[in-house]
Amino acid sequence: MRKYIAAIAAFAIFAVHAExxxxxxxxAGGVLGVCANPNALPFSSKTANxxxxxxxxxxxxxxxxxxxxxxxxxxxxxxxxxxxxxILLDAIDDREAQGESHLKTSKPYYHTGAALVVAEGSKxxxxxxxxGHTKVGVLGGSFAAMxxxxxxxxxxxxGFEDDALDALATHEVDAVMVTPASAGYYxxxxxxxxxxxxxxxxxxxxxxxxxxxxxxxxxxELRSAINAALASLEADGTxxxxxxxxxxxxxxxx
Numbered sequence: 030m031r032k033y034i035a036a037i038a039a040f041a042i043f044a045v046h047a048e049x050x051x052x053x054x055x056x057a058g059g060v061l062g063v064c065a066n067p068n069a070l071p072f073s074s075k076t077a078n079x080x081x082x083x084x085x086x087x088x089x090x091x092x093x094x095x096x097x098x099x100x101x102x103x104x105x106x107x108x109x110x111x112x113x114x115x116i117l118l119d120a121i122d123d124r125e126a127q128g129e130s131h132l133k134t135s136k137p138y139y140h141t142g143a144a145l146v147v148a149e150g151s152k153x154x155x156x157x158x159x160x161g162h163t164k165v166g167v168l169g170g171s172f173a174a175m176x177x178x179x180x181x182x183x184x185x186x187x188g189f190e191d192d193a194l195d196a197l198a199t200h201e202v203d204a205v206m207v208t209p210a211s212a213g214y215y216x217x218x219x220x221x222x223x224x225x226x227x228x229x230x231x232x233x234x235x236x237x238x239x240x241x242x243x244x245x246x247x248x249x250e251l252r253s254a255i256n257a258a259l260a261s262l263e264a265d266g267t268x269x270x271x272x273x274x275x276x277x278x279x280x281x282x283x
Contacts, residue, residue, distance in 0.1 A: 050115055052094070052251035060099045061091040064114035067102040071214040071275040072119065075102055082210075083118035085271045086262070090116075090242070093258035116255070120243030122282075134241035136256045137282035138268055142237030143173040143206045145227040148197055153204055156230055166193035166205035172235045173206040191215070198222045210277050217276030229280075239282040 055061055065083055067075035073083045084100060091098035101114040122137040147153045159165060159182045167174040169186035177184055185202050187193040190211040196202045198219065209226055216223045230236045242255055262268050272279050 050245075050251075051248040052254050055094065055096055055115060055251065059096050061087070061094060061096050061116065062112075062114040063087040063091075063098055063100050064103050064112050064117045065100045066104060068104075071210060071277070073100070075100070079274060082272050082275050082277070085274075086268065087116065087118055089262050089267055089271070090255060090258045093261060094254055115245060115247075115251075117243040120241050122239040122241040132243035132245065133247055133252060134243055135252065136259055137239035137241045138259050138263060139240050139272075139279040140229075140237065140282050141208055141210065141240055141280065142229045142231075143171070144209045144212060144229050145204055146194070146197065146207055146212045146224050147204045147227060148200065149223055149225055151203070151225070153227070155227065156232075159204065163203045164201075166196050166202040166207075168193070168207075171206075176230075176233055176236060177206065194224060197224060209280075210272075210275070213276035213278065215276075237283075 050058075050062075063084070065073035065081070065087075067073070070077055070081050073081035079085060084098070087100075088098040101112045102108075103112050103114075117132070120132055120134055122134045145153075145156055145159075153159070153163070159177070159180070161181050161183055164183045164185050165177055166185045166187050167177060168190065169188060174184060174186065185193075185196065187196065190205075190207040193202070193205040193207055194211065194215045197205045205224075209229075212224055212226050242259065244252060244255065247255070259268070269279055
């Protein structure tokens with residue numbers, strides 16, 4: 030997949046074998062099934078309160094459909110193949126990105142990507158300041174790593190965005206390329222050493238994307254109902270408030 034994706038969201042590509050249900054079936058059963066990771070804040074959590082923005086938004090969507098929200102806890106590809114969820118949150122709104130999953134996507138509800146993030150007080154103010162003398166933390170194998178490598182920027186590889194942000198806080202790296210969601214949540218949890226989000230790199234289409242609800246072979250009625258729910262939740266500020274509780278300021282879809 031060419032898109033730069035947080036590792037905890039990457040499991041969505043395996044949803045192809047999940048069972049599809051129509052809107053009528055969901056309403057008859059009274060439950061909207063949602064695939065979620067049990068230990069992946071700020072996205073989702075089985076034990077934390079609040080439980081993560083994906084589950085909060087999923088519950089708000091379920092309320093609009095007139096049903097309850099029920100998480101289907103999944104971590105591995107095998108578990109997801111056997112899951113019976115109806116939707117996944119934070120799906121990339123891109124046909125190529127969903128080529129393996131065969132998920133159908135809703136209308137996008139925010140824009141994100143690989144953002145340049147620095148420590149407070151850093152002299153780095155733009156992507157143009159990055160060169161062979163700067164060390165930038167990136168996820169190993171990510172599209173951001175490939176792009177910055179082609180630009181001859183010094184790189185340091187990490188397995189998770191939190192690890193990269195910790196390295197930034199301890200000045201092991203000069204900057205990192207992570208999602209704004211991870212950086213915003215990091216600031217919420219680490220007010221003693223906040224980081225500063227400079228912005229997304231919009232010069233390369235592989236480094237930014239819109240985010241939607243991923244649906245497992247929905248019928249037209251389910252897709253329309255979820256789009257209507259998102260429009261209502263966006264209009265009354267619910268989506269912005271949900272993400273704001275996790276330190277995240279959403280950008281409008283592009």
